Amino acid sequence: MRAEAEGEGELGMLMVGNVGVNRVRTACLDFENIRNLEEMVFQRPGGFEATTKPYFYQRARDADIRLAQRVVNGERFHPATRSLWFFDPGENTPCPAQWYGQWNTGRFKAHCFFSPTAEECPEI
Template sequence: MRSEALGEGNFGMLLVGNVVINRVVANCDVFRNTTTIQQVIYQKNAFEGVGTDLWFGSANGKERELALRCINGYRADPATDALWYRNPGRDVPCPPEFYGVLAGRFKQHCFYDPKANLNCNL
């Protein structure tokens, strides 16, 4: 969460955590065989932050607390059902679609829900 959204603050990191947990529970398309957090995180090309300096730093108490909140069911808009997010850049509008449909934006991250026909069961 830190390596993907540190600049978005605690709430931004929680939203990224929502996406991770959503991918664990989703039963559709590319997420059908990702049933653990570790499988989701290390899925090929899933997260740009994997392997960065922020990735290798130890999580602090607050970061652990945020992760546990997501694991224990915390969800918030615009990432309540989101399976994807992207950072198009400062002052750049979110594309209406990016794998899924735009659910909303928080700071620089755009969050995307799966299309209904995917039957992801979120």
């Protein structure tokens, strides 16, 4: 969460955590065979870009662990509540209406979030 969204503050990191947990908890779309956090983070294609950077491999701080525990325990934050995707379209660039066929559910700072419908992924 920190490697993907530290610049977004705690709330931004929690939202990125929501996306990760949602990918593990669902068995739909690109995530049918993802059953744990490690598989989700390193999924190719579609995993977390930060895994390709040395920063990702730094030891988690106590604050990072507490944030991760919150999302694992079920806390959800809009617009990432049901999201399976997020990305940064670039400074001063609006979020597209859809990404990977999923609708934009909102933006938090630099990140745009995208969620499937309840019919596509009912277990989120």
